[in-house]
Amino acid sequence: MGPERSCYGAPMTSVKQFQVTFDCAEPERVARFWCEVLGYVVPPPPEGFATWDDFDRSLPPERQGSAFACVDPTGVGPRLFFQRVPEGKVVKNRVHLDVRVGTGLVGEERLAALEAECARLIPLGAVRVRLLYDGHDSCIVMQDVEGNEFCVD
Numbered sequence: 001m002g003p004e005r006s007c008y009g010a011p012m013t014s015v016k017q018f019q020v021t022f023d024c025a026e027p028e029r030v031a032r033f034w035c036e037v038l039g040y041v042v043p044p045p046p047e048g049f050a051t052w053d054d055f056d057r058s059l060p061p062e063r064q065g066s067a068f069a070c071v072d073p074t075g076v077g078p079r080l081f082f083q084r085v086p087e088g089k090v091v092k093n094r095v096h097l098d099v100r101v102g103t104g105l106v107g108e109e110r111l112a113a114l115e116a117e118c119a120r121l122i123p124l125g126a127v128r129v130r131l132l133y134d135g136h137d138s139c140i141v142m143q144d145v146e147g148n149e150f151c152v153d
Contacts, residue, residue, distance in 0.1 A: 019079040027068040027082035033145045040070040098153040117152045
């Protein structure tokens with residue numbers, strides 16, 4: 001049997017890693033929000049720099065503060081990268097993150113877990129948009145500190 005083929009006819013390769021990239025106005029602010037939400041950490045600065053601030057000051061003025069990242073300390077989740085863009089957010093995200101806190105739960109037990117997580121995230125700067133609940137399954141649509149939609153699921 002030959003190599004597996006993608007739907008486009010080319011041989012398929014195995015993806016080893018991926019990162020999720022956010023366009024934003026304030027990369028460090030948004031990255032630190034997601035560190036708190038997901039339990040992620042800021043990786044160490046590049047070799048030769050004691051801090052990220054030191055590294056940032058080494059860049060040309062137009063690139064200072066233009067990017068930031070955070071990583072899953074366990075190495076399991078994807079790296080999140082935040083890059084400054086000049087335009088603001090104007091439409092709903094085409095892709096969003098689901099913060100999975102209610103996996104395996106149903107009904108009122110699931111709803112309670114989602115509400116507890118929502119209550120934890122609001123003081124961090126998240127905004128509750130709406131609850132989607134059909135009496136059995138539920139999720140809470142929220143926005144991060146720059147208005148990017150995500151779900152507490």
